[in-house]
Amino acid sequence: MREIPDIVVGRLPVYLRALSRMIHEGQQVTSSKELGERLGISSAQIRKDLSHFGEFGKQGTGYQIQYLVEQLQRILKVKEEWKVALIGVGDIGHALTHYNGFVNRGFRIVALFDSDPKKIGSLVNGLIVIDAAKLVDEIRARGLKVAMLAVPAEKAQEVANKLVEAGIEGILNYAPINLSVPPNVRVQHIDPVIHLQRMTFYINS
Amino acid sequence: MREIPDIVVGRLPVYLRALSRMIHEGQQVTSSKELGERLGISSAQIRKDLSHFGEFGKQGTGYQIQYLVEQLQRILKVKEEWKVALIGVGDIGHALTHYNGFVNRGFRIVALFDSDPKKIGSLVNGLIVIDAAKLVDEIRARGLKVAMLAVPAEKAQEVANKLVEAGIEGILNYAPINLSVPPNVRVQHIDPVIHLQRMTFYINS
DNA sequence: TAGATTGTTAATCGATTAACAATC
DNA sequence: TAGATTGTTAATCGATTAACAATC
Numbered sequence: 270m271r272e273i274p275d276i277v278v279g280r281l282p283v284y285l286r287a288l289s290r291m292i293h294e295g296q297q298v299t300s301s302k303e304l305g306e307r308l309g310i311s312s313a314q315i316r317k318d319l320s321h322f323g324e325f326g327k328q329g330t331g332y333q334i335q336y337l338v339e340q341l342q343r344i345l346k347v348k349e350e351w352k353v354a355l356i357g358v359g360d361i362g363h364a365l366t367h368y369n370g371f372v373n374r375g376f377r378i379v380a381l382f383d384s385d386p387k388k389i390g391s392l393v394n395g396l397i398v399i400d401a402a403k404l405v406d407e408i409r410a411r412g413l414k415v416a417m418l419a420v421p422a423e424k425a426q427e428v429a430n431k432l433v434e435a436g437i438e439g440i441l442n443y444a445p446i447n448l449s450v451p452p453n454v455r456v457q458h459i460d461p462v463i464h465l466q467r468m469t470f471y472i473n474s
Numbered sequence: 475m476r477e478i479p480d481i482v483v484g485r486l487p488v489y490l491r492a493l494s495r496m497i498h499e500g501q502q503v504t505s506s507k508e509l510g511e512r513l514g515i516s517s518a519q520i521r522k523d524l525s526h527f528g529e530f531g532k533q534g535t536g537y538q539i540q541y542l543v544e545q546l547q548r549i550l551k552v553k554e555e556w557k558v559a560l561i562g563v564g565d566i567g568h569a570l571t572h573y574n575g576f577v578n579r580g581f582r583i584v585a586l587f588d589s590d591p592k593k594i595g596s597l598v599n600g601l602i603v604i605d606a607a608k609l610v611d612e613i614r615a616r617g618l619k620v621a622m623l624a625v626p627a628e629k630a631q632e633v634a635n636k637l638v639e640a641g642i643e644g645i646l647n648y649a650p651i652n653l654s655v656p657p658n659v660r661v662q663h664i665d666p667v668i669h670l671q672r673m674t675f676y677i678n679s
Numbered sequence: 680t681a682g683a684t685t686g687t688t689a690a691t692c693g694a695t696t697a698a699c700a701a702t703c
Numbered sequence: 704t705a706g707a708t709t710g711t712t713a714a715t716c717g718a719t720t721a722a723c724a725a726t727c
Contacts, residue, residue: 276718282671287652290627300684308652312684313720320686328685329727346674353670364569365666370650374667375674414677415670422495439673441666445575447492447513455676457669461570461646462579464662465558465620466487468644469551469580471660472619481694505708517708518696525710533709534703685726692719702709 277318283308284315285341288334289374300331347375354408354437356428357419358383358398361443365417366394376415380407384424401428408435419443429456482523488513489520490546493539494579505536552580559613559642561633562624563588563603566648570622571599581620585612589629606633613640620644627651634661 287307291299301312301319308315319325319337322344326332342348355362355378366378381393384401391398399407408416416437420428425444432440439455442448445463448456492512496504506517513520524530524542527549531537547553558576560567560583571583586598589606596603604612613621621642625633630649637645644660647653653661 274718278675279672281675282668283652285671286650286665286668290651302684307654311720313722314718316684316686317719324686326685327727328725329683331684344675345671346677346679347671349679351670351674351679360569360572364565367565368666370665370667374671376667376670414679415673417666438677439670441669441673445491446495447488449512455673457673459664459666459669460491460575461573461622461664462575462581463487463491464646464664465556465581465644466490466550466552466579467484468620468646468660468662469556470483470486470549472551472643474551474554474556474619479694507708516696518698519694521708521710522695529710531709532703533701534707536708683727685724687724688722690719690721692717694718695714695716697714698712700709700711703707 273321277321280310280314280318281341281345284318285338285345288338288341291334292338297334298331299334301326303331342375345375349375350377351375351415352377352379352411352413354378354380354382354404354411354413354416354432355419356382356401356404356416356432357421357443358385358388358393359419362417362419363393365419366396378417380411380413382407404428404431405435408432408437413437415439415441417441417443418448422446478526482526485515485519485523486546486550489523490543490550493543493546496539497543502539503536504539506531508536547580550580554580555582556580556620557582557584557616557618559583559585559587559609559616559618559621559637560624561587561606561609561621561637562626562648563590563593563598564624564626567622567624568598570624571601583622585616585618587612609633609636610640613637613642618642620646622646622648623653624648 301315305312305315325337325340353376358381381396381398382401382404383398388398389400416432418440422444425446429448433454441457443459445460506520510517510520530542530545558581563586586601586603587606587609588603593603594605621637623645627649630651634653638659646662648664650665
């Protein structure tokens with residue numbers, strides 16, 4: 270298989286989300302034109318992106334949404350649920366344990382970690398908070414590959430190092446700091462301020 | 475001024491965050507090389523990006539971080555605090571009201587809205603939850619331009635329409651759905667699943 | 680059949696990088 | 704002065720788009 274550009278991979282989850290939504294709305298078939306209009310993307314780009322992975326449509330009629338969704342799930346490896354570790358059970362961590370947007374999209378939080386003695390052992394949304402000191406052993410024992418990092422900026426790099434040691438290969442980082450990890454580990458950032466600042470550039474107060 | 479590419483604007487907040495961190499760590503001067511290594515970006519790209527806005531460095535020595543931070547804050551219009559409306563005081567909304575990452579980065583939540591009668595009138599982190607039915611009037615009266623949207627997917631488009639009507643020009647959308655808004659309104663998405671799926675593509679379970 | 684839409688090619692467009700004169 | 708690093712140009716690289724044959 271040729272090398273897939275990162276930017277293409279980045280759009281696939283967006284396609285998947287929109288297509289899932291269409292199914293949710295009862296739609297069965299769509300076209301690159303329609304999907305593109307929904308997303309503000311050209312139809313040519315959608316077809317080009319998909320063409321990296323195969324031929325999923327039919328001339329004249331477009332795409333069976335259910336089929337395309339399954340293909341995208343397969344490509345993104347989310348047909349089976351990933352078991353995810355969550356480190357840091359503060360406000361963000363708490364909100365993530367309650368977040369119902371993971372259901373049916375390929376992820377389930379199965380382990381909570383915190384270093385606060387007051388939180389360790391307590392039950393949060395049905396999961397026991399484990400001592401962060403046991404993080405490496407626990408994650409390794411369970412074979413987890415994906416983690417969400419919701420600890421203070423000061424601790425983020427330190428915890429990230431332990432995650433890497435534990436065999437984690439994907440880190441969703443909520444700390445407003447740039448993590449340094451080996452090349453085989455993927456990091457994605459979620460920082461609301463970054464997005465807000467991207468918008469204010471264009472807005473006149 | 476020439477038109478600035480979106481992709482360049484998108485990197486400025488990342489530079490700002492890293493530079494602020496350097497100050498926090500006591501550093502006073504940096505170079506495009508050093509900053510680039512921290513961020514995994516080429517030094518040439520950083521210099522090119524900055525050159526869209528002026529000359530901020532000195533040959534041989536690099537950049538005074540404090541000065542560059544101030545310039546980026548000015549460019550991104552975050553020298554003064556933006557007053558932000560938050561719609562939806564569920565788990566995510568709650569976490570956002572407690573989030574201390576907004577401080578000194580240009581944003582402050584000043585108004586909470588929800589349509590749940592049980593929540594309306596209650597106090598969340600010092601702010602009274604206002605009836606979402608009053609959203610348009612309240613936002614307009616306060617002249618708010620930026621909003622965070624943390625309502626269920628089903629209601630997101632409907633609320634977004636009201637935000638636009640109220641004069642909001644930037645929406646940070648936490649609902650996993652693509653909003654349709656007029657071209658003068660900026661939308662940014664935060665959807666953890668999108669980021670997770672971007673990573674799992676590369677990870678072998 | 681006529682209309683619609685795919686997958687793909689080639690052309691265009693835009694972003695990144697390498698290189699270097701300028702200069703601190 | 705020698706070394707370092709900027710801002711900028713030109714070259715390279717890669718992504719997007721337009722166009723269209725194929726075909727449902």
